[in-house]
Amino acid sequence: MTFPIAMSSQPDIQQDQPAYRVERSSVHGNGVFARRDIAPGERIIEYAGREITWEEAQIRAEIQGGPHNHTFFFSLANGNVIDGGDHGNEARFINHSCEPNCEAIEEEDGRIFIYALHEIRRDEELSYSYPLIYEGRHTPAIKKAFACRCGAATCTGTMLAPKPRKRKPKVKPEPGLFADPVPALATVQSPQPAAAG
Numbered sequence: 001m002t003f004p005i006a007m008s009s010q011p012d013i014q015q016d017q018p019a020y021r022v023e024r025s026s027v028h029g030n031g032v033f034a035r036r037d038i039a040p041g042e043r044i045i046e047y048a049g050r051e052i053t054w055e056e057a058q059i060r061a062e063i064q065g066g067p068h069n070h071t072f073f074f075s076l077a078n079g080n081v082i083d084g085g086d087h088g089n090e091a092r093f094i095n096h097s098c099e100p101n102c103e104a105i106e107e108e109d110g111r112i113f114i115y116a117l118h119e120i121r122r123d124e125e126l127s128y129s130y131p132l133i134y135e136g137r138h139t140p141a142i143k144k145a146f147a148c149r150c151g152a153a154t155c156t157g158t159m160l161a162p163k164p165r166k167r168k169p170k171v172k173p174e175p176g177l178f179a180d181p182v183p184a185l186a187t188v189q190s191p192q193p194a195a196a197g
């Protein structure tokens, strides 16, 4: 039996089949699912894509008609971003969840990999939490576009990270939500408003 979504370009490593497959998700569009049981801490897939500058990412978002829920750029420690829509792979189909079973980690060399947070059973949907930074106005349309339907009991209802405030109030982060430093934030960037306008 063959899978239409099998993307391996190396047929000689069939005994080491990918731990995931892509199919329709009840959460949003396509999703990525465990093809077999996955061990805690297992490195599942690279978040592939072309590394581009932040400025280039803004241009690309503008060309695509502004931010929408397919435009996900991963920001890197060096200030660049990875565009999963450009030479990317199945990892770009991994959905957000407020109770994720995976996490994205930026390695020393600036590549991003998706790791299992805990044991994942075969056929479970893979997910990770990406607080989306959107610097434009959080209009109702934007909020709707980035509504979260992960179904977790702790679902916040949105994939958008709270907008940074000018004066930081003394608010402790909610435990478990962003308790760990997130090395690679998925970001959405709108074109900067013209200075004169």
Ligand SMILES: [Zn+2]
Pocket: 097, 098, 099, 148, 149, 150, 151, 152, 154, 155, 156, 157, 158
């Ligand atoms: Zn949610």
